[in-house]
Amino acid sequence: MKPDTSHIKQIKVVSNTHWDREFRRSFERTRRNLLTMLDTTLDILAADPDYASFTLDGHSILLEDYVEMRPERRGQLEQLMQEGRLIAGPYYTLAEEFSISHEALVRNLILGRSVVEKFGGKTGTVAYTPSSWGQTGQLPQILQDFGLDKMMFYRGISHHEADAEWIWSAPDGTQVLASRFGLYARYNWYYQVHRAVTRGTVFDKTYQWGKENDLPFRLSDALSGEDQAYEIKSPVVQYDKEKLKQAVEDMIEREGRHFTTEVFLAMHGHDISVAHPLESQIIADAQELLGDKYNIEQTDLEGFWNEAQKHLDREHLPVLTGERRSYLKEGMWTFLFPGTISARTYLKQMDFLASNALVYYAEPLASLASALGSAYPAGYMERGWRYLLSNHTHDANGGCAPDNVCADMEYRYRKAGDIGDIVTEDAMAYIASQLSPKGMEQDEMQLVVYNPLPMERNAVVLLDLEVPRVNGALSVSLSSALDPLVERQAIASGNSSVFVDSIWDVPTILESRRIRLLASLTRLPGLGYRTYRIVPEARELRSSGTLITGPDTMENEFLKVQVNPDGTLDLHNKTTGRSYSSLNYLSDQGENGNAWKHVSPLHDRKYSSLGVPSQVAVTVSGPLSSTIEAEYEFAVPADYGDGESRSRVMAKLPVKVAYTLEKGAKHVLVKLTVDNRAKDHWLRANFPTGLRTGVTWADSHYDVLSRPIPLPDSTDWAERAEGTHPLRTFADMTDGRDGLAVLPKGIYEYEAFEDEHSTLALTLIRACRIKLAVSEEKLTELPDQGIQCPGLQSFEYAIHVHEGDWQEADLLAQAAQLYTPVRIAASGRGQGALPAEASFFTLNNPALHVSCVKQAEDGSGTILRLFNGSDTEQKADITFGIAPEQVQCCRMDETLLDEPELQLQLAANLLTVTIPAKKIASYKISMGVWAK
Structure with missing residues (x-):
């Protein structure tokens, strides 16, 4: 029985492209195609006044990419954007959202709008994000703050939840109208009509050599690389009008039932597709052939919504709230693909550091310096954000792209991080220069401590000082009016020398004493600074007392810690009396999937580091901070063998884990380093909490949310549901009385299990192969090894125990203090009038x-x-x-x-x-x- 589609009266055809800036090919190789695409599109729009408009995906960075190479066509491009016939934005880049910071989402829209407006366009009211693997829950609130009240995406929303049109609500209640498209998402007209009448096929992707005079071309020598495709250099333009009527009617029959109004959205576009010279003619012919049933016209997404809203029964639309990460229960082509948050963890860590450098150091400290009289480095900050945001193209920042693309990303991350560090250092130096010299001699030194967080805080900090050797210092003490007795812990001291650089002279050399020590600083002012006088001492510092209580145990005011013979951790919360055992053991299982999704080998073998003998030793002992390290070898299969069973050849992964306990801390700091000598495996750190709860808590973009631990029964679904979830800076389990949280730096995937021990797991490495799924009919496997995360990989996180829930434990603030430590500089005396401390x-x-x-x-x-x-x-x-x-x-x-x-x-x-x-x-x- 045919589905009832009699309600469809209008077909709105939106011609567009989906532009992956760097995915299968590097940016420059893809830009070559961008030049061809936009050259062709501009020519068609100029020659055909009936071609209403062309949408350049949902981002604007490609405008800059184009005019950088085609400056002579900027005027034409701007004219078409002013006329609304060429449309870009509202985003700067189309990111994989769960792998970037919340502030990056906002800056992406700010820069995206700025670029569109510079080219004469407008970003309108529709947010078109067809790329992220799931959508973060606060997006409706963010979009409304940019005047965007309509949203279009299809990953993370399943057909069983809503028809094409629905209402999406943020957790605060802010709503946008939303569309998940139809059955064939953003390509429905392209496949079912355009290909039917211009290629003679709909879904078949078989190329027949010599059928058309279209000049396929492929480099075929030893210098050409592994994944060289043929490219059509002289495309044939053809059109079979006889097939048009049936093609349109077939499309409506397949998809019409998905739309709730009489307005059908027909998307004419594909990955790296181009405007077609006959498109306006095809649409006009469709109207001629089917005008008695449908009004068919070419428009843009704004045009579709303007008409659809006239017919929406908004009161009866389903309202879905919060993050959209639903697995596909029925349908096709619109899978969630949740695995990107764990692909190439090292890229996520680089993004985390670069983003923090800009958001939590450079911007607030530059704002503070600006308020005190310095010029705000707006140009530098814009450049830093451009480097960071240009990495936020979904296939790239999702970790799906080949190694050459990811190498380019590493370069841009370094540039963004460098700019963040430069701006931070300049702001700190400006403040130091403006400090009052009152009470200081010219040859004295001072320590300037900068707290970038807007909260008063205590901090145990590592100082690395180069003190002039001439004053005979073997150590130093610190003194401040509001922190007069600074507790210290010796690390190391020895003669040294250091360059003194100046643009006014050659580099000179200071003969120095390098003194490294820990200092406990108290009540540092929020988003401000404090100065300490550095007082040379003629005798070496000898620390008294220690947190070490045995060869493998530590204790402070709140915690008792034991490092076990297998390198795991036992933790006792002295406040509640709760104990946790065997924390931080490693587990490993096979990986036969790709960057988008985890697939277990048919016959998997799983391994655990529990019981593996390790070498345990105290490496730092003192009253402020102590560290116990464990080293062991974790044997796992070398790779996935034949793809059905993991290899019988074993690879030994050297693991080194350092556990650090600080005075006054309710957490243990963990730094785990593994030499990854295996392939095709999923390595996780595990924390048996013993806490009985049905949910986990984790922070997301501008939010903290709970997620159920039990999985839905997805036996007959199009996509199997997984237990993994994204986090930003913490994942927590609590039974209401006790809680255990993991607070990682740049590690974004966790899972909680319904096992005997209520285990919380953190993904460290998901080593897989590059299987480029650009077509369901062919997976291209590349030899690139970067996605396997080979070699030394380091991970930092804290194990934090608490009472009550995440809010009682202030987990957002606790995490912020971990990933935003204070910054410290040594300087001479200032020459201004600033006080010794300010906020x-x-x-x-x-x-x-x-x-x-x-x-x-x-x-x-x-x-x-x-x-x-x-x-x-x-x-x-x-x-x-x-x-x-x-x-x-x-x-x-x-x-x-x-x-x-x-x-x-x-x-x-x-x-x-x-x-x-x-x-x-x-x-x-x-x-x-x-x-x-």
């Missing part, structure tokens, strides 16, 4: 998390963004050290607004804010003079 501002509620402190895009103030990840309204006082003249609510796109639900009360230096549950709040601050 830009301090926030007194750890339930509110600061997402950014940056200069406004127009340079007219400072943007402060907070979010409330909790389920309840939160109120906080923000105490400024620099009195603001004005504070205004703004959207994330920095447009000022009057938002009554974001209550503001400003009195002198004190700003009181009230932020509803799950709300992202942005403020524009006009700074005044330094507060007395």
